[in-house]
Amino acid sequence: MGDDADGDGNVDAEERLKRQRNDLRLLNQVMRHDIRNDLQLIGAYAELLEEHVDEEGAAYLEIIRENTRSAVDLTATVRDLAEVMLRDEVETGRVPLDRILSQQVEEVRSAYSTAVFTVEGSFPNEAVVADEMLSSVFRNVLRNAVQHNDETPPRVEVSAAVVDDPDGNDADGDPEYLEVRIGDNGPGIPTARREEVFGKGEKGLDSPGAGIGLYLVRSLVETYGGEVRVEDNEPKGAVFVIRLRLAA
DSSP, X not given: OHHHHHHHHHHHHHHHHHHHHHHHHHHHHHIIIIIHHHHHHHXXXXXXXXXXXXXXXXXXXXXXXXXXXXXHHHHHHHHHHHHHHHOSSOOOEEEEHHHHHHHHHHHHHHHOTTSEEEEOSOOOOXXXXXXXXXXXXXXHHHHXXXXXXXXXXXXXXXXXXXXXXXXXXXXXXXXXXXXXXXEEOSSOOOGGXXXXXXXXXXXXXXXXXXXXXXXXXXXXXXXXXXXXXXXXXXXXXXXXXXXXXXXX
C-alpha cells in the first residue's frame, strides 16, 4: 500500500508541475502580447500629445513616457525569465561577444536618447560560453545603469577585455575569461547591498531594491559558468563586472 501512496504522490506532484508550467506559459503569452501591446499603445499616444500640452503638461507627459518605457522593458525581462524557467536544460555554445554586446549597446542607446554611452576601445573578437539569452544579460545591466541613475545626463561606459583565470588554474598560461565592465555615474551601490540587488538576500526577490532584471542576469551568467559582481566607480557610481568563459 505504501508503494501505491508514493505513486499517487508522484502523479500529483507531476500534475502540479505540469499545471504550473502551463500557467507560466500563459502568463508569458499575456505579458508578451496583451500587456506589452497596451503599453506600446499608451507610449504612442503620449508621443502624439507632445504638441498639444503646455510646459507644465509636458513635464507630466514625460513622466508618463518614462514609466511606460520602463514597464515595456519589464515585460521583456519577465518574458526572458519565464523562458529561462521553462527550459528543461541549458545548451551552451560559442556566442560572439562583440556582436551581441555592440547590438545591445546600440539598442539601449536608441531607447534612452538622453543618456550618454561611451565604448572604451573595441570589443574583443572572441566567442564566449553562453546561449541566445546572453543579449538579455547585457540589455538588463545597461538599462539598469540608466534607470537607476540620478545624474543629468546619465553616463554609461562599456568596455571588454580578455583576462586571466581568476583562480590561477590556467595551467597553460592562456587567458580563459572575457570580462565586460559596465560603469555609470549614478549614486553607486553600498557594499552591504550588493548581494540584494541580485535578489540573493535573505528575502530573495522581496529584498529592498532587488530587481528582477538583475536576478535574471546573475542566474544566466552563473549558468554559463561565469560570475557577475559590483564594484565602485570613480569618482562616483557603480561598475557591473560580467566575467564569462572563453569558448574553446
